[in-house]
Amino acid sequence: MSVDEHRATPVPPTLHDVAREAGVSLATASRALNGSTRTVNETFRRRVLDAALRLNYTPNLSAQAVAKGLSSTISLLVSDIADPYFSSIAAGAIRAADEQRIATTMAVTHRDHERELELVRVLRGQRPRAIILTGSRWDGVASEHRLSDELAAYESTGGRVVLVSQRTLPFATVQLGNATGARELARELVGAGYRRFAVIAGDDRLLTSRERVSGFAEGLAEHGIAIHPSRIVRAEFTRDGGRQGAAELLNVGLDDVDLVFAVNDVMAIGAMSAFRAAGLRLPEDLAVAGYDDIATSRDVTPALTTVAVPLEAVGEHAVRLALDPATDSTTTEPVGATVLLRESTPPRA
Amino acid sequence: MSVDEHRATPVPPTLHDVAREAGVSLATASRALNGSTRTVNETFRRRVLDAALRLNYTPNLSAQAVAKGLSSTISLLVSDIADPYFSSIAAGAIRAADEQRIATTMAVTHRDHERELELVRVLRGQRPRAIILTGSRWDGVASEHRLSDELAAYESTGGRVVLVSQRTLPFATVQLGNATGARELARELVGAGYRRFAVIAGDDRLLTSRERVSGFAEGLAEHGIAIHPSRIVRAEFTRDGGRQGAAELLNVGLDDVDLVFAVNDVMAIGAMSAFRAAGLRLPEDLAVAGYDDIATSRDVTPALTTVAVPLEAVGEHAVRLALDPATDSTTTEPVGATVLLRESTPPRA
DNA sequence: CTGTTAGCGCCTTCAG
DNA sequence: CTGAAGGCGCTAACAG
Numbered sequence: 001m002s003v004d005e006h007r008a009t010p011v012p013p014t015l016h017d018v019a020r021e022a023g024v025s026l027a028t029a030s031r032a033l034n035g036s037t038r039t040v041n042e043t044f045r046r047r048v049l050d051a052a053l054r055l056n057y058t059p060n061l062s063a064q065a066v067a068k069g070l071s072s073t074i075s076l077l078v079s080d081i082a083d084p085y086f087s088s089i090a091a092g093a094i095r096a097a098d099e100q101r102i103a104t105t106m107a108v109t110h111r112d113h114e115r116e117l118e119l120v121r122v123l124r125g126q127r128p129r130a131i132i133l134t135g136s137r138w139d140g141v142a143s144e145h146r147l148s149d150e151l152a153a154y155e156s157t158g159g160r161v162v163l164v165s166q167r168t169l170p171f172a173t174v175q176l177g178n179a180t181g182a183r184e185l186a187r188e189l190v191g192a193g194y195r196r197f198a199v200i201a202g203d204d205r206l207l208t209s210r211e212r213v214s215g216f217a218e219g220l221a222e223h224g225i226a227i228h229p230s231r232i233v234r235a236e237f238t239r240d241g242g243r244q245g246a247a248e249l250l251n252v253g254l255d256d257v258d259l260v261f262a263v264n265d266v267m268a269i270g271a272m273s274a275f276r277a278a279g280l281r282l283p284e285d286l287a288v289a290g291y292d293d294i295a296t297s298r299d300v301t302p303a304l305t306t307v308a309v310p311l312e313a314v315g316e317h318a319v320r321l322a323l324d325p326a327t328d329s330t331t332t333e334p335v336g337a338t339v340l341l342r343e344s345t346p347p348r349a
Numbered sequence: 350m351s352v353d354e355h356r357a358t359p360v361p362p363t364l365h366d367v368a369r370e371a372g373v374s375l376a377t378a379s380r381a382l383n384g385s386t387r388t389v390n391e392t393f394r395r396r397v398l399d400a401a402l403r404l405n406y407t408p409n410l411s412a413q414a415v416a417k418g419l420s421s422t423i424s425l426l427v428s429d430i431a432d433p434y435f436s437s438i439a440a441g442a443i444r445a446a447d448e449q450r451i452a453t454t455m456a457v458t459h460r461d462h463e464r465e466l467e468l469v470r471v472l473r474g475q476r477p478r479a480i481i482l483t484g485s486r487w488d489g490v491a492s493e494h495r496l497s498d499e500l501a502a503y504e505s506t507g508g509r510v511v512l513v514s515q516r517t518l519p520f521a522t523v524q525l526g527n528a529t530g531a532r533e534l535a536r537e538l539v540g541a542g543y544r545r546f547a548v549i550a551g552d553d554r555l556l557t558s559r560e561r562v563s564g565f566a567e568g569l570a571e572h573g574i575a576i577h578p579s580r581i582v583r584a585e586f587t588r589d590g591g592r593q594g595a596a597e598l599l600n601v602g603l604d605d606v607d608l609v610f611a612v613n614d615v616m617a618i619g620a621m622s623a624f625r626a627a628g629l630r631l632p633e634d635l636a637v638a639g640y641d642d643i644a645t646s647r648d649v650t651p652a653l654t655t656v657a658v659p660l661e662a663v664g665e666h667a668v669r670l671a672l673d674p675a676t677d678s679t680t681t682e683p684v685g686a687t688v689l690l691r692e693s694t695p696p697r698a
Numbered sequence: 699c700t701g702t703t704a705g706c707g708c709c710t711t712c713a714g
Numbered sequence: 715c716t717g718a719a720g721g722c723g724c725t726a727a728c729a730g
Contacts, residue, residue: 010505010506010507011418011506011507012473012476012506012507013506014722014723014724015723015724015725016723016724024700024701025700025701025702026701026702026723026724026725027700027701027702027703027725027726028699028700028701030724030725030726031699031700031725034724034725039699040699040700041699041700044699044700056502058470058471058473058474059474059723059724060415060474060476060722060723060724061411061474061475061476062410062411062412062414062415062420062475062476062722062723062724063411063415063706063722063723063724063725064723064724064725065411065706065724066409066411066412066415066706066707066708066722066723066724066725067705067706067723067724067725067726068706068724068725068726069360069706069707071411073454080440081430081436081439081440081443082433082436082437082439082440082644082661084431084433084436087430087431087433087436087439088431090430090431090436090455091429091430091431091457094430094455094456094457095457098456098457101471103454103456103471103472103475104454104455104456105422105452105453105454105455106439106443106453106454106455107443107447107452107453108440108443108444108447121407122407122450122452123452124361124407125407125408125409125410126410126411126452127361127409127410127411150405153405156359157359157360157361157362158359158360158361239644239648269648272648273647273648295431295588295645296644296645296648298622299588299618299621299622299645299648299649300648300649300650301649301650312431363706363707363708364707364708364709365707365708373716373717374716374717374718375707375708375709375717375718376709376710376716376717376718376719377715377716377717379708379709379710380709380710380715380716383708383709384709388715389715389716390715390716393715393716408707408708409706409707409708411706411707411708412706412707412708412709412722413707413708413709414708414722415706415707415708415709415722415723415724416707416708416709416710416721416722417708417709417710417722418722418723
């Protein structure tokens with residue numbers, strides 16, 4: 001009767017078990033199974049590998065992490081994983097991490113900055129190789145300073161921080177060309193014959209919203225076109241936010257508007273639904289444009305004009321920056337965007 | 350000049366540092382910071398907490414895991430995180446895990462069973478509290494046995510396995526009522542006046558596809574309706590698969606069909622796009638129905654008739670099963686589905 | 699090339 | 715209630 005049968009909770013085999021089974025020392029077993037630098041006699045190697053296989057041994061990654069003071073994990077923070085914007089970035093990030101045999105831990109902030117700060121503290125406990133923060137940064141939000149301090153503390157103890165958004169904090173960042181993309185969209189829309197615009201924006205402290213709105217306005221300004229302030233409404237960065245923004249525009253009146261730009265596709269799609277519910281025909285009565293090029297944008301009717309952001313590539317870049325030793329807190333990786341004119345904004349006479 | 354300034358790589362403060370800073374022993378510091386059972390003098394408690402705050406200390410979770418032989422992580426396997434079906438489940442799972450202060454590690458199988466098996470092996474190394482496998486199980490696929498063995502080994506060493514799909518393997522599972530949902534859908538569709546059906550299914554070894562097809566057929570059979578085998582095509586479980594399936598149906602001819610049921614929304618939406626590209630008017634010329642009720646299904650035009658699966662709740666259930674000590678390998682949690690009749694299947698005269 | 703021996707950061711009996 | 719000491723599984727010098 002082995003000692004195992006006395007134990008209340010069964011327990012996975014350890015390296016020690018493998019070594020004993022193979023009749024070698026712990027060190028040899030360790031080297032045979034992982035041994036980066038050192039090499040080990042082929043006979044012993046086989047014996048160890050066989051033993052490991054026989055016992056169905058899997059190295060305890062936590063133990064490895066404490067022993068070498070380096071984990072094989074990265075942490076990815078997203079606002080909402082059910083949002084296609086973030087799930088696409090996550091897909092790219094997970095794939096890139098996977099290629100380097102790094103596991104990805106995901107956490108969700110629900111767009112709450114206090115929560116985001118708290119999560120960073122918790123995640124630090126995992127001692128991940130890197131923490132990647134996705135989602136727009138905020139302006140004029142007190143917690144941003146505390147967040148920055150927390151991240152700086154993390155970096156000062158060997159971690160790496162990568163931001164996906166704006167470079168408002170002193171960390172490596174994958175920069176999304178929001179202003180440029182929106183400006184280009186505005187130009188193309190003017191080129192297509194549109195002149196009278198309204199905008200459904202997000203919270204003005206959300207830099208992504210701000211950049212897209214101001215970039216769009218700049219593009220229009222180049223053609224001497226201005227957006228009347230009453231034609232810019234703000235709402236949440238969600239589908240319902242889009243519906244609400246549309247309702248608000250409907251209230252102030254849309255007679256002098258021929259195109260509504262929602263600062264992201266999810267909102268644009270919500271807005272389309274609200275406009276249609278109000279009896280408007282799209283695109284005949286009103287044109288709509290969004291931003292991001294989420295998968296749904298081509299499946300709605302009319303297909304949504306938008307600005308494509310290579311989201312999966314963004315996730316990959318973020319991980320690459322995170323894992324590249326050459327990266328430091330001043331590193332920056334710009335990512336471009338591409339205007340996609342579709343049926344929701346047909347050329348106007 | 351402190352010793353820290355000599356170190357090549359900076360390092361996070363340890364519990365030892367905190368204890369020294371607070372002028373107490375390691376044990377006291379440990380108890381003050383986590384100490385479940387033991388209680389510690391209020392004065393010391395404060396001293397320790399203050400010291401921890403001052404040093405910006407975060408407990409090393411890996412070290413805790415090795416010390417107590419129990420990690421605070423669960424692993425979630427999905428086929429494709431950018432697919433709204435899985436990202437919704439993930440959202441629910443992450444939230445539920447979060448509530449119990451458990452971190453979620455995500456891995457992606459890309460619908461490859463070999464990869465899935467490999468991932469389980471790797472993930473076991475993390476010693477997660479549980480491994481949750483989402484996505485349809487396969488029938489007649491050799492690796493399912495090896496997977497089962499691997500999972501059994503994991504469970505025999507204290508882990509917990511939860512499946513989200515079919516209970517074809519001897520582990521706790523959240524069972525999705527695919528057959529029931531599809532049968533109900535068929536009934537409602539017949540009730541709405543439809544009589545001639547075609548189906549876009551997935552790989553026949555995919556149990557989710559099979560269950561939905563056979564449930565649907567059963568529902569029709571109750572009314573004496575059969576689907577001609579040539580009107581059942583198979584394709585990948587993706588949007589492109591849906592397009593392809595639609596093309597195939599278009600080829601064999603759709604004159605004697607008034608409704609196409611795609612076994613999931615993503616495929617249904619791809620099919621709609623293909624049908625429309627072929628000049629069909631939806632729903633006048635052809636009705637379409639899907640399954641899952643992903644967010645996009647209500648945003649397409651016409652809005653898609655589907656069967657709602659409470660995806661986020663499914664994720665939550667999976668985590669609850671995973672973390673509930675009362676769960677064992679025979680536990681089962683059935684989850685119902687609800688038919689949602691929308692514009693893509695208007696009542697027929 | 700192999701084995702012995704300290705740790706890694708933390709928890710947890712076990713004495714005081 | 716507190717502190718000292720051993721151990722968790724593994725790695726990395728250090729000898730042999």
